[in-house]
Amino acid sequence: MSKDILMIVGDFGEDYEIMVPYQALEMVGHSVDAVCPDKESGETVKTAIHDFRGDQTYMETRGHDFELNATMAEIDPSEYDALCVPGGRAPEYLRTYDAVIEAVQHFFESDKPVASLCHGPQILAAAGVLDGYEMTAYPAVRAECEAAGCSWVDGVVRDRNLVTGQAWPDHPEWLAAFLELLGDEINHTEPAAADD
Template sequence: MGKDILMIAGDFVEDYEIMVPFQALQMVGHEVDAVCPDKAAEETVKTAIHDFRGDQTYMESRGHDFVLNATMADVNPSDYDALVVPGGRAPEYLRTYDEVLDAVQHFFEEDKPVAALCHGPQILAAADVLDGYEMTSYPACRAECEAAGCSWVDEVVTDGNLVTGQAWPDHPEWLAQFMTLLGDDVSHGEPIPADD
């Protein structure tokens, strides 16, 4: 049975980190509401593409316009089964919104599944929900995650209700672990052959 999932984004959210989970979760039957503070359904957020080319950090390019399908002001977190917090540059300012922090705290207080990727854990750190968790993030966010009380690891990890990854190259494992928390049957192995 599909779940109702809240996805919190903002301008310059990482392109792949919003587009891929938004579509993949819908593909397997979940309802995903993508919202942004101070924006309404049918408005857009600009995305940024973070590319890894062997430099000390990512290179950033302008991505697409992502259309929101719900309005943050109308959201009641208790109506949702799970939360997705993508990365990019948006988390650095989204963490300043009380409504964002309140929503995040609800999911942790109710032990609902939460998936955060890349810079997304900056919001979790600001919401003061990371104490005692084993987690990961984009490596440049490690210090603030550890300051928020977590044990940082260098791999995709699930700890209780929280699934974290370092960046969009982690999508296969990160999404698989999150979907497992959602109750989806996720298996890795040989492809199923097509009927002849």
């Protein structure tokens, strides 16, 4: 059954963490409204690509322009079945918007499915909704997640209505867990072995 999903994005959110979930959720029949505070439907956010090349942290390069298809000031979180909060640099400033915090709190107060990845849990921590959850995020934000009351677990984690992952390499497992939470049937199969 198709679900209406709210995705909160912003400038320099992680490209893969916005594009891949948006397209995958739409591909299986869900409707995704991507919004950003202070921007309207039809405007774009600039994304960033974070790559891991053996340094102590990730390298950031310019990604794509991602077009918003809804206006945050006009949406009502109660009309959505689930929430997706990607990572990247955007969460560090998105968490300063009251509308973002209130939207996140609605999904937790209503026990609706929430998926968050990488730095996205910075918004959840700011919203004060992580107390008592087992979860993960990008390892560099572990301290602020734990300060918000969660128990840290490495790898993709599903605890009640919340699915979290550490970064875009977690997409297959993270998206599968979110789709299962949404009520989609997921068939886990091993990839076919390549012929030698």
